[in-house]
Amino acid sequence: MRVGVLISGTGTNLQALMEQAKRPSSSAQIVVVISNRPGVLGLKKASLAGIQTRVVDHKLYGSRAEFDGTIDRVLEEFGVELVCLAGFMRILTGTFVRKWRGKLLNIHPSLLPSFKGVNAQKQALQAGVRVTGCTVHFVAEEVDAGAIIVQEAVPVMVGDTEESLSDRIREAEHRAFPAALELVSSGSVLLGDDGNICWKSQN
Numbered sequence: 001m002r003v004g005v006l007i008s009g010t011g012t013n014l015q016a017l018m019e020q021a022k023r024p025s026s027s028a029q030i031v032v033v034i035s036n037r038p039g040v041l042g043l044k045k046a047s048l049a050g051i052q053t054r055v056v057d058h059k060l061y062g063s064r065a066e067f068d069g070t071i072d073r074v075l076e077e078f079g080v081e082l083v084c085l086a087g088f089m090r091i092l093t094g095t096f097v098r099k100w101r102g103k104l105l106n107i108h109p110s111l112l113p114s115f116k117g118v119n120a121q122k123q124a125l126q127a128g129v130r131v132t133g134c135t136v137h138f139v140a141e142e143v144d145a146g147a148i149i150v151q152e153a154v155p156v157m158v159g160d161t162e163e164s165l166s167d168r169i170r171e172a173e174h175r176a177f178p179a180a181l182e183l184v185s186s187g188s189v190l191l192g193d194d195g196n197i198c199w200k201s202q203n
């Protein structure tokens with residue numbers, strides 16, 4: 001399946017997805033990486049891997065609709081069938097999310113539905129939970145509320161800072177996101193019409 005990855009920064013999740021897609025057994029082929037910010041490290045990672053990159057700078061657009069419309073045009077240009085949000089930090093419009101329903105995956109650094117939104121790791125520390133983690137989900141219009149595909153638990157250690165916890169969660173992200181990408185690109189998992197996860201029996 002032809003995959004597009006949207007990034008905004010470092011691209012450590014992108015790196016994990018690219019390594020997964022390179023494996024011979026993978027059903028995914030990453031064909032384009034799009035960043036809403038120019039010059040980020042993730043773009044260099046993609047180029048080093050020989051993957052085409054595009055920058056769609058949200059600051060150059062008068063509206064979210066126009067920004068999303070340009071992203072959509074690039075995805076269509078590359079014949080993308082599945083989109084991964086890997087550290088992508090712009091909220092997408094309902095029109096875009098509806099068009100790509102069931103073809104749009106996001107990674108969030110908490111066990112949803114706990115700790116939605118930005119600074120999820122900080123919310124976990126402030127709540128005093130002993131276990132947090134990461135979630136890969138289908139993107140719905142409501143932020144961080146889509147059907148859950150894969151989760152991985154991560155322990156909170158005594159003395160953890162936002163940084164030490166984020167590093168530990170990110171290691172889990174780099175396992176969870178590639179696993180979810182395979183499940184969806186191989187057709188094992190899809191988003192049902194009722195909005196719930198549907199696991200296709202492979203026999």
Ligand SMILES: Nc1nc2ccc(CNc3ccc(C(=O)NCCCC(=O)O)cc3)cc2c(=O)[nH]1
Nearest residue numbers: 088089090091092117118139140141142143144
């Ligand atoms: N409609 C829809 N779109 C999304 C876009 C990105 C992400 C990634 N996770 C994100 C979750 C939250 C934010 C956020 O609140 N950023 C500050 C406002 C930035 C802005 O003004 O755009 C960004 C990405 C998830 C979603 C989602 O669940 N639904």
Ligand SMILES: N[C@@H]1O[C@H](COP(=O)(O)O)[C@@H](O)[C@H]1O
Nearest residue numbers: 010011012013014087107109
């Ligand atoms: N979605 C969130 O964006 C952060 C940065 O991701 P990356 O740019 O290192 O892939 C990660 O912590 C991820 O949970």
